[in-house]
């Protein structure tokens with residue numbers, strides 16, 4: 287191998303690809319814009335929906351209970367402390383719900399006042415539509431308002447009888463959630479980010495890898511190239527480095543895109559889970575390790591992609607193989623998406639691809655174990671060597687190189 | 691063999707054999723080419739022409755035998771051999787569409803260890819010779835077929851190789867493109883290059899070649915100057931000789 291030749295090949299290939307608008311768009315612009323955009327739209331609409339359900343609860347009254355007294359009861363007592371609930375005048379309750387005019391219709395017993403004064407229970411019927419997300423979602427908000435009213439009445443009654451309302455609460459429940467906001471949002475990231483990284487890295491190298499060997503064969507530029515002074519290994523390494531570079535360019539572009547999305551709309555990055563990212567407190571050494579591990583994974587992909595592109599009989603065939611590779615690469619990520627970072631078994635840090643995903647998970651899940659990270663790093667180095675060996679071997683095999 | 695003889699034989703192919711599994715594509719082929727000569731390899735489809743030329747260009751490794759190209763052994767010194775040869779394989783020669791003509795040519799110059807100045811110089815000269823000055827800075831993808839072909843010629847000889855290998859360079863081309871290729875081959879000869887050229891078109895072989903070898907099913911059937919062969923078989927038509935030789939062999 288001759289480093290000068292490697293450099294000549296590498297710089298020519300990079301220049302060539304940079305002039306290809308299609309590759310630039312798929313490997314840089316798309317991940318940088320589409321991914322944050324998608325998560326913003328997805329996150330935004332979930333968030334909006336949730337906001338809407340909580341903020342604009344509209345209720346109406348059945349015709350029988352639409353009296354001045356009952357309206358007074360609802361407005362001044364039941365929903366007085368709930369500015370998010372609005373009473374609206376309606377004609378037909380069922381129609382109003384169906385037309386989304388109101389989400390909930392209440393039917394209140396006419397003689398509620400006497401019953402209330404006598405200490406008898408009276409009935410409020412809640413009419414809602416379980417098939418409408420907003421109607422169903424408003425149900426608990428309205429019930430909650432009614433319960434609050436119940437409590438207030440009870441307190442008043444007990445007071446009248448001279449009894450402390452403490453008597454109604456033998457036990458008080460206190461909840462302590464040890465996951466702070468940061469940890470919750472990080473574990474969301476721990477689920478999504480590793481899969482995104484794997485997909486983007488494998489996808490980013492696809493177009494260059496296809497073009498650089500299979501494309502070169504199909505264009506008839508391959509044979510002249512093989513008869514230059516540059517040896518085959520130099521040609522291969524130059525091409526391999528180009529593919530590695532572009533895997534990374536697209537991974538970095540998409541991470542940059544996510545970062546941009548976070549600056550523009552912070553809630554987007556957590557995909558609408560409602561938690562906020564506040565200053566990360568990930569240790570630098572751990573971040574460095576997962577970055578190196580993902581670089582190594584990119585190199586492994588580059589080796590396999592170049593090997594497949596060499597093996598393919600045509601450009602089309604290479605495209606098919608490489609798309610298939612992306613799908614295979616997605617499996618380990620999806621298979622372990624719900625696995626909590628603190629339960630990842632050791633073998634997962636050795637299996638290719640899965641080792642990168644696991645490393646990301648434990649770091650982003652704040653469950654950092656440096657032994658495991660080191661194992662993932664070491665196994666990644668081994669896979670880089672193996673995939674490069676495969677690529678070099680195939681590239682030097684005349685049987686493969688001159689297949690047709 | 692005298693020392694002078696050695697030097698004038700720029701290509702010496704010795705019992706070269708290529709086996710693909712159990713199938714022998716080229717069998718014990720031997721021939722020599724003098725410096726400055728155009729040597730034709732004649733054979734039907736599948737005769738082993740491309741395989742032979744690929745071995746001479748060090749793309750394929752012979753199973754047996756070897757060849758000495760411009761003083762270097764293809765088995766022992768493939769890199770040195772490559773620095774002495776240029777190739778034009780097939781009719782449709784590809785370029786990198788997104789690179790300019792100049793960049794296309796220069797890439798191969800760099801890979802042959804030429805200096806930047808030397809490359810610039812050569813490109814300028816060749817642009818003049820081939821009439822490419824007008825479009826030399828344009829992207830190759832935007833050019834006509836004829837223009838692309840000239841760029842491919844220039845690319846093949848950027849490093850001023852002693853030997854040129856042509857594998858059916860006119861297959862699939864139209865009449866004017868074929869003329870350009872023939873013109874290019876003559877230019878190479880004028881520049882003192884030694885040329886091996888494969889074809890199954892008798893007329894172009896007859897027009898261009900000094901000496902020929904006829905191969906059939908990977909084996910050498912006959913070789914010599916075209917005139918000598920015509921005398922030997924007392925036949926004035928190369929095509930008839932070819933059919934006779936190839937036909938006779940395949941009846942065995």
Ligand SMILES: Nc1ncnc2c1ncn2[C@@H]1O[C@H](COP(=O)(O)OP(=O)(O)OP(=O)(O)O)[C@@H](O)[C@H]1O
Nearest residue numbers: 688689710715733734735736737738739740741742
């Ligand atoms: N890589 C390979 N693997 C197996 N067989 C091969 C390979 N390359 C060529 N062959 C076989 O070797 C024989 C000679 O092929 P070659 O391409 O050298 O013939 P050719 O004279 O160039 O023919 P054409 O005029 O069709 O180009 C053919 O039968 C071909 O099928």
Ligand SMILES: [Mg+2]
Nearest residue numbers: 739740741858
């Ligand atoms: Mg051929």
